[in-house]
Amino acid sequence: MDFSLLPQIAIQCLLGASAIVFTELVRDAYHIAGHYWQPLKRGHNLHHKAYRPDLTITSLEMYQKAQLNNDVPEAIAMLGAAAILAACTQLPVLWIGCLYSLVFLIPAVARSQGLLLQTDVTHKPGDLIELPKPWIVNRTYHWRHHFDDQNAYYCGHFTIVDKLLGTSLALKGKTVAITGASGALGQALIAELSKHGAKVVALTTSDRAFAEGIEVLHWQIGAEEELRSRLQKVDIFILNHGVNVYGDRTPAAIQTSYEVNTFSTWRLAELFLETVTESSHKALKELWINTSEAEVNPALSPLYELSKRALGDLITLRRLDAPCIIRKLVLGPFKSQLNPYGVMSASGVAWAIVALAKRDFRDIIVTINPITYILFPIKEFFQSLYFRLFSK
Numbered sequence: 191m192d193f194s195l196l197p198q199i200a201i202q203c204l205l206g207a208s209a210i211v212f213t214e215l216v217r218d219a220y221h222i223a224g225h226y227w228q229p230l231k232r233g234h235n236l237h238h239k240a241y242r243p244d245l246t247i248t249s250l251e252m253y254q255k256a257q258l259n260n261d262v263p264e265a266i267a268m269l270g271a272a273a274i275l276a277a278c279t280q281l282p283v284l285w286i287g288c289l290y291s292l293v294f295l296i297p298a299v300a301r302s303q304g305l306l307l308q309t310d311v312t313h314k315p316g317d318l319i320e321l322p323k324p325w326i327v328n329r330t331y332h333w334r335h336h337f338d339d340q341n342a343y344y345c346g347h348f349t350i351v352d353k354l355l356g357t358s359l360a361l362k363g364k365t366v367a368i369t370g371a372s373g374a375l376g377q378a379l380i381a382e383l384s385k386h387g388a389k390v391v392a393l394t395t396s397d398r399a400f401a402e403g404i405e406v407l408h409w410q411i412g413a414e415e416e417l418r419s420r421l422q423k424v425d426i427f428i429l430n431h432g433v434n435v436y437g438d439r440t441p442a443a444i445q446t447s448y449e450v451n452t453f454s455t456w457r458l459a460e461l462f463l464e465t466v467t468e469s470s471h472k473a474l475k476e477l478w479i480n481t482s483e484a485e486v487n488p489a490l491s492p493l494y495e496l497s498k499r500a501l502g503d504l505i506t507l508r509r510l511d512a513p514c515i516i517r518k519l520v521l522g523p524f525k526s527q528l529n530p531y532g533v534m535s536a537s538g539v540a541w542a543i544v545a546l547a548k549r550d551f552r553d554i555i556v557t558i559n560p561i562t563y564i565l566f567p568i569k570e571f572f573q574s575l576y577f578r579l580f581s582k
């Protein structure tokens with residue numbers, strides 16, 4: 191084999207892959223135009239009318255019309271754009287974009303005639319089985335575009351455009367419950383989530399007053415079970431409460447740290463996961479857990495670190511087969527009652543958490559410590575792999 195050709199082959203492969211990504215970007219642009227640009231709206235509306243929530247078709251006639259007026263022209267737009275790109279750049283390998291478009295155009299034409307219906311894989315009828323994937327659009331991901339929020343989840347194959355636009359997670363109309371609601375971050379998250387149209391339920395163990403319109407639930411450590419019926423109707427549950435005993439190392443401090451930071455959070459997490467009972471819950475329900483930067487870095491408070499690390503490890507283990515998306519909030523020092531010397535503001539951290547969640551980050555790292563951005567993903571990857579290999 192002539193190894194001198196390797197760089198050339200690598201460049202051609204890269205160009206070919208770019209042509210496919212480009213064609214997918216055209217698909218997503220066409221789709222977004224279908225929601226906002228009048229000439230395409232009518233055809234795209236048919237697409238939305240063609241399916242029921244279990245993704246069975248409303249009628250064969252409507253389905254065929256939708257294919258003819260939406261899916262076929264969308265594939266033609268992809269084909270046309272790919273051809274223009276290849277012709278303008280004079281790079282033969284870019285014609286792969288055209289071949290790729292034909293893979294969608296031909297079945298779409300067939301489906302518009304009532305044939306090859308099984309090729310419509312993102313709309314395959316039946317219960318949702320997988321969780322939404324972070325980088326590739328699967329049925330559960332796309333289901334949310336139809337039945338959660340039509341102004342989000344636009345992507346057709348790769349999730350890049352939704353990540354750029356911040357449309358990978360819609361908060362509008364969602365019921366979001368949050369523990370530690372009286373604390374600085376809790377308050378800031380309530381304000382930020384409300385701004386994005388979420389209905390917030392504040393869970394607190396204190397008597398603090400909340401803004402008007404916020405549902406407040408009082409709860410106690412050890413009495414988590416009492417929240418079960420309310421959690422049934424919650425879409426996103428944010429576990430954010432915690433305690434910091436600082437330098438205390440008495441048996442009572444050990445007990446308190448683990449009971450609050452690890453076990454009460456753990457019990458609430460399991461309670462919420464048990465409410466994931468319907469097919470749609472796989473798409474809509476989410477658990478966010480504030481495990482803190484203490485998972486990988488010192489927090490100058492040994493028992494805070496120990497109890498938060500134990501929680502973080504348990505979540506890594508549980509995430510391997512969780513019934514809904516679990517996001518970790520890996521946060522650096524922000525100003526709060528727990529940490530008066532925090533350097534970040536709680537409102538800035540809350541803004542970043544929501545911005546990253548809307549871009550479907552499963553591990554939401556917000557800190558000023560650059561080491562965490564490197565250490566945490568490495569730790570999470572290897573620990574997750576270790577747990578996968580040695581547990582079942």
Ligand SMILES: [Zn+2]
Nearest residue numbers: 237313332336
């Ligand atoms: Zn669709």
Ligand SMILES: [Zn+2]
Nearest residue numbers: 225234335340
């Ligand atoms: Zn649409």
